[in-house]
Amino acid sequence: MLGKFIVLFACAGAVATAGAAPYIPASGAQVLERLPGGLDPARRQLQGLRTALAANPHNLDLATMLAQRYIEQSRRDGDPRYLGYAQAALAPWWKQPQPPSSVLVLRATLRQSTHQFGPALADLDTVLKRDSGNAQAWLTRATVQLITGDFAGARTSCMRLYSRAPELVVQACLANVGSVSGQAAASYERLRQTDDARADSPAPLRAWVATLLGEMAARLGRLDAAEAHYRAALVLDPQDSYLLGAYADFLLDRGRAPDVLALLKEHTQADALLLRYAIALKTAGRPDAARATAELGARFDAAMRRRDSVHQREQARFELDLRGDAAAAVRLAKLNWAVQKEPADLRILAQAALASGDAEAQALVRAWIKSSRIEDASLAATLVRLGSAA
Amino acid sequence: MIARCLMLALLFLAWVLPAQAHKASDSYLSLAVQGERIDGQWDIALRDLEMAVGLDANGDAAITWDEVRARHEAIAAYALARLHLSSEGAACPLRVTGHLVDAHTDGAYAVLRLQGSCAAPVTALGVEYGLLFDIDPQHKGLLRLTHGATTSTAIFAPDASIQVLQVAGASRWRQFGEYVRHGIWHIWIGFDHILFLVSLLLPAVLVRHAGRWQERETLKASVLDVVRIVTAFTLAHSLTLTLAALGALSLPSRLVESAIAASVVLAALNNLWPLVHRWRAAVAFVFGLIHGFGFASVLADLGLPQGALAVSLVGFNVGVELGQLAIVAAFLPLAHALRRGLFYRRVVLGGGSALIALLAMVWLAERALDLKLLA
Numbered sequence: 064m065l066g067k068f069i070v071l072f073a074c075a076g077a078v079a080t081a082g083a084a085p086y087i088p089a090s091g092a093q094v095l096e097r098l099p100g101g102l103d104p105a106r107r108q109l110q111g112l113r114t115a116l117a118a119n120p121h122n123l124d125l126a127t128m129l130a131q132r133y134i135e136q137s138r139r140d141g142d143p144r145y146l147g148y149a150q151a152a153l154a155p156w157w158k159q160p161q162p163p164s165s166v167l168v169l170r171a172t173l174r175q176s177t178h179q180f181g182p183a184l185a186d187l188d189t190v191l192k193r194d195s196g197n198a199q200a201w202l203t204r205a206t207v208q209l210i211t212g213d214f215a216g217a218r219t220s221c222m223r224l225y226s227r228a229p230e231l232v233v234q235a236c237l238a239n240v241g242s243v244s245g246q247a248a249a250s251y252e253r254l255r256q257t258d259d260a261r262a263d264s265p266a267p268l269r270a271w272v273a274t275l276l277g278e279m280a281a282r283l284g285r286l287d288a289a290e291a292h293y294r295a296a297l298v299l300d301p302q303d304s305y306l307l308g309a310y311a312d313f314l315l316d317r318g319r320a321p322d323v324l325a326l327l328k329e330h331t332q333a334d335a336l337l338l339r340y341a342i343a344l345k346t347a348g349r350p351d352a353a354r355a356t357a358e359l360g361a362r363f364d365a366a367m368r369r370r371d372s373v374h375q376r377e378q379a380r381f382e383l384d385l386r387g388d389a390a391a392a393v394r395l396a397k398l399n400w401a402v403q404k405e406p407a408d409l410r411i412l413a414q415a416a417l418a419s420g421d422a423e424a425q426a427l428v429r430a431w432i433k434s435s436r437i438e439d440a441s442l443a444a445t446l447v448r449l450g451s452a453a
Numbered sequence: 454m455i456a457r458c459l460m461l462a463l464l465f466l467a468w469v470l471p472a473q474a475h476k477a478s479d480s481y482l483s484l485a486v487q488g489e490r491i492d493g494q495w496d497i498a499l500r501d502l503e504m505a506v507g508l509d510a511n512g513d514a515a516i517t518w519d520e521v522r523a524r525h526e527a528i529a530a531y532a533l534a535r536l537h538l539s540s541e542g543a544a545c546p547l548r549v550t551g552h553l554v555d556a557h558t559d560g561a562y563a564v565l566r567l568q569g570s571c572a573a574p575v576t577a578l579g580v581e582y583g584l585l586f587d588i589d590p591q592h593k594g595l596l597r598l599t600h601g602a603t604t605s606t607a608i609f610a611p612d613a614s615i616q617v618l619q620v621a622g623a624s625r626w627r628q629f630g631e632y633v634r635h636g637i638w639h640i641w642i643g644f645d646h647i648l649f650l651v652s653l654l655l656p657a658v659l660v661r662h663a664g665r666w667q668e669r670e671t672l673k674a675s676v677l678d679v680v681r682i683v684t685a686f687t688l689a690h691s692l693t694l695t696l697a698a699l700g701a702l703s704l705p706s707r708l709v710e711s712a713i714a715a716s717v718v719l720a721a722l723n724n725l726w727p728l729v730h731r732w733r734a735a736v737a738f739v740f741g742l743i744h745g746f747g748f749a750s751v752l753a754d755l756g757l758p759q760g761a762l763a764v765s766l767v768g769f770n771v772g773v774e775l776g777q778l779a780i781v782a783a784f785l786p787l788a789h790a791l792r793r794g795l796f797y798r799r800v801v802l803g804g805g806s807a808l809i810a811l812l813a814m815v816w817l818a819e820r821a822l823d824l825k826l827l828a
Contacts, residue, residue, distance in 0.1 A: 084555070085553035085555040086554065097515050097560040098503060098515070144500070144501075148588070150478075154587070232597075309611040362559070365476050369479050369593045
């Protein structure tokens, strides 16, 4: 009987989630949708390129240029629809086993974005077998290897960039690997010095490096420096969704939820940023936290309906920080950990392991700290408590 | 120089692609099959339609209802050319009967109401889906196919664009089974029905003698009492369930739900301050009439397939009875074993009834006054 009562209360809560009903708008002038990008000339340019490619779909240069622009746009807005458009631009070559190298590099990038790391590496290896001087392929390869935790491989790939890419890119590549594999301080210093020496680098590159420096400084516990790097990056590129997410996490760690609300107010279209926004609302005790959480829940449900598993890191954090469901969080964090091993993945795994008491997750965290020699000040408190729980 | 810039642009974007993402493009297609007839609804994102057929006529990056309305024909033509239904190799032509809009998590969607018919009653529906795949190969079509109470789902993607979905209608037995399952499930989650029954059954292993409870001597006597009560309850709710499901009788659902809650309160209070003992079967019958209306509203939500009205009605009823029998089978031996002694009378009968009465009173207040008291 007791079991039944528990089920009863669980059911009562679940009833309230029903979808809105289709309707006919009251007025013809009612705006139903605003297209992303708005009146930004970049959107027009993309449309122009698309029209040109439609007239001549086998034009390789045009196709790769358009695909590249779409990938860029996707990264900026955090919107995966552009990745689909990029793939469509490459359609004549997409299914070929040996497409041109420029297509292979883009295909690898797109495959990486849907967590097909193995096929992405295979594409890159094909390119590099043809042309070991392809810097882009080496850098993308280093990225995939870093995400999947293959630090030795990533370092080797970065080394191959020497004399093939600008020095700042080479150092960023190497520092990014070193920073999470036992050389946090030295990697940070070297990248900072190179950045100072190469102040004439293009703004997007400098924005990227400033973001990396911010993350590295935060992991080293150099909070003022981290703040300065993030702010410098924001001046260079105020719209970048990755940067906004990283800076928001930094602010949340500092207990500066109101700053996060101001930072992300206009950026809740991207799930990862809505997540930070909702956590900030909750931390600040705002009444609209529940609504943001429900909205985010609906988005994760929609992603699950299409069987997407790309969002497990965010979803684990959603379960832990917003829903308080440690069991669900640790399950997702472990699934995510099996696929990717960046500092953010370790962090949610450690936090979920602590909250749930899951022994397997705790063992994974301890083993990784030991083998990777990662240093992360923002994890320290969690790790101390995990250690004492052992 | 240009090549160099392009390379640079791509160089560092490679680092930061992981999961910032919003949802990729999906369309939501629901189809309901009834005999040879197909009704459907198809939700397609306005953003995707803008890419496919162009909606933003004045190029201001804002899509108004007027702009969508002006493209209704183009939208219908585009969509219908990319969805082909068939049954036993013969096409089931579709047409768009209405245009609406709706909101999903990633923005506004055009809603197309669909209607179609096949040459013969559908047993397996072939679906060939090709919406947007040329524009966005990461697009997916999420199909929800219903047939009576049976629902199946399918996901369409470029490498899974043609699928055949079995429609349960082929087998009356399967449909019957589905409704039996729904009946059992409804009893299992319908706590008000269970608690009502339990309230009436709790005293079944006892007998009222000179104002005091005494245990019944034999299991047989208890079983007889239970059979009388359950039979009366079943007869009554089957009667009203059938009448309501056929549309012969109807009551406002708030009244029905409140009356059900009240019936639980009364049945539980009757155990604490017994007014009716010998005539509990009559009580079960009278209140059973009300509970039948409650079952009917569930059945109405499931939808009754016109072609198989009797099968699904009987199936649902059988399911409800099976669910009840399971409760009785679990309850009676236990109650019989515990019936001697104060524990049963004070804790099980007294405490249990008090708890049930309390909970049902909360329900009554919630339903009658339209409040939300329990989380």
